[in-house]
Amino acid sequence: MFEDPFLRKFEFAGNLSEDERTALQLLTLTRRPVPARRDIAESETGDRVYLVMSGFACRYKTLSGGNRRIVSFVLPGDLCYMHDSGAFARDLRVGTLTQCSVVDIPRARLEELIGLHPGISRAIWWVTLRELSRAREWIVNDTRPADRRLAHILCELFVCLRGIGMADEHGFDLPVSQTDLADALGISAVHINRVVQALRTRGRISWSNDRVTIPDVQGLKAFAEFDPAYLCLDGFGP
Amino acid sequence: MFEDPFLRKFEFAGNLSEDERTALQLLTLTRRPVPARRDIAESETGDRVYLVMSGFACRYKTLSGGNRRIVSFVLPGDLCYMHDSGAFARDLRVGTLTQCSVVDIPRARLEELIGLHPGISRAIWWVTLRELSRAREWIVNDTRPADRRLAHILCELFVCLRGIGMADEHGFDLPVSQTDLADALGISAVHINRVVQALRTRGRISWSNDRVTIPDVQGLKAFAEFDPAYLCLDGFGP
DNA sequence: CGTTCAATTGAATAATCTCAATAGCCGTGG
């Protein structure tokens, strides 16, 4: 990738100054590999936020029955635990789905940058509002039947991955299991399989070897009632 | 009520100075009544946020089939459209469920206060993170069976209403229709009725004449797996 | 080759939806 997915994502909130870009890049020098299926937060390391530089991860909660519900995907360039410190959402965890490369950032350091750089402050605010908008869209999505719900999530992944240069015109790599998708949809592993097959049979998607192909992107978006407005890719608007 | 639900809610984020309290109270002098089942946003009135001072409202989106999905309730003291300006969530509306009393606030005026008063700025940030935390909990809730899901929402309403002095030890007024609840749960009107009856039959709740009574609050919370941590009522934590 | 995990299939059960239809309440207009 020609540059940080991190910077690339932040620029959606508006242009950053050269100072700000440099300050952000200085944060990302030391990276830590995290294997698949692990929690990103290390124990006993104090109050930190985590920046995912590569790989797929997710925010999730575990229900009392042992079920996992994924509430959002974490893609390269996403900050984690930024909104969940202290009293907020003690039970919300961030776990990897594939191997990831992660930057550990002391929260105080990030807050310092926020205080110093208006562009960074604005970007953090934008990221937060975007997460809120995204979460609400997921709630709405949960009222759709499972096939449209899956289609919607695939559209979201497609658009988000395109935004960071990780998808081409017709598809993207999706190195996660059907079970992971099931947990993101809130349905069972058996059912997601049947839903995937239904979308395949009708030619809406193909998915093999960790590669999702969407022959007719507009068609899938229409099927899913997907409107990318909630992803706020136009920044704060006019 | 002995004071604004607005101020009362803001104080959860931390204490406000006397100046800040006064500034906020000055915002709420002129109120506008909104009948039930109307959208709160007026047309053509410029960029505003809306503060609900009394009544029940909701944030919702409408699906292409005409279904409404409520993504959160709006209770007295809640700000609306604060996070949804411009490019964000064009399709997210705020509508009243009962008659409401609403304060129209020019967005610029609120932003001015945010710039001037650190306590207000912190409160706005807290409200935002709380909405995010709440939305994610609703996603998780959508994976529960309908009876537990309803129980969870009732617990949330109970705790939130208690926080603003609108619930007593064992229940609260809930002047909304079963259909409204159904739209908040993402289930049909027929099904919510059966779920309500199931909870009634098992003695978990009683609900008549717009009044919900919970004989065993702890029991209902356990049934719903309800943990109030996500509501961040302890402010920003230690 | 055995192990393991992901994907797949079948079959029975449970949850939820849709389509009707009925009953109760409340306010309006006569």
Next chain:
DNA sequence: CCACGGCTATTGAGATTATTCAATTGAACG
């Protein structure tokens, strides 16, 4: 006072959707 319409709650029945349990298949790995 009473009939009417409109909205909410309720009930029944059949069709769909999704779940669970169990078993099978396939690919990857050592």
